[in-house]
Amino acid sequence: MTRTFHKMHGLGNDFVIFDAREEPLAMDEPLARAVSDRKTGIGCDQLVVLEKSTVADLRMRIWNHDGIEVESCGNASRCVVALTHAKTIETGGGLVRGEEDGSDIEVSLGEPHFEWDQVPVTYAIPTNPMPMAWGELHNPVALSVGNPHVVFFVDNADSIDLDELGPRIEHDPVFPDRINVNVAEVHPDGIRLRTWERGAGITRACGTGASATAVAAILTKRVQSPVKVTMRGGSLTIAWAPGEPIRMRGSATYVFKGEIELEALA
C-alpha cells in the first residue's frame, strides 16, 4: 500500500513527515531506520508521524535516524505548523504551541527543566554546571527542553572534534536516555552552535539544541533574551526568562511530496 509523505527541513535539519490522522500508520524502530536511510530509504535526520490527539490539534511522534522514538523536535515542530497550520501539538516532551508569522514560524516549547532526574542524569549531581569532563569539553549545563541536552560553552566550536566526543558523551552511562550534545561560542551578536544529535549525529541545525543552548546562556547570564543562535544551516531566535516557556522563531521549508510502498522497505 503506497503512503504519501512530505519532505521538509528546518535550516537543513531534514524530515520525512507522514500524516496518519485519517489513516493510522504503525511505525517501529526497524521501519523508521529503513525510511531514514539516505541510501536505501527516503533519507532524513528524523521521521515524523502525525496522529489524532484528544488534547491538541494533532499529535507529533518523532523517530531519530537510528530508529529510536524521542520526545521533541524543534525544527520539525515548525515544519508541522507550516504544513498543517496546527496551533497546538501534543508531543512526548509536552504541549507545543505554534503560530505562523509571514515566512517565519514561532513555536513555544514549554518550560525547561534542570533537576538531575528531569534531564535526566543517572545520579543526584549538579546540572548547572555538571562537575564532569570529556576530553577538552567540561562542566556543561544539563537540561531538558522536552528532550535531553548538554551545553558546553567553548572559545572555538569548530576546533572541537565532535565526531569523536559527540558519541562518547551521547552514550555515557551518566545519561540513562542518552543525550544531545551542544558546543556553543558566545559572541556580542549571538551564539554560534554545533550540535551532535542523539540518534542522528552532527546535523545542520537543531531546534531543541538552539533552545537548550539559549536557555543555558541566559540562565548563566552570558547573554540576554532574545538571542540569535546561528548554526551551519542558518539562524533561530530564541526567547526565554525563568518561569516562562521557551519561544523559538525561524523558517520551515517544504521540499517535495512523494509516495512510497512501506512494505517494500521493511
Ligand SMILES: N[C@H](CCC[C@H](N)C(=O)O)C(=O)O
Ligand atoms: N535528536 C533529538 C531529536 C531531534 C531534535 C532536533 N532535530 C531538533 O530540531 O530539535 C533527540 O534525540 O532528542
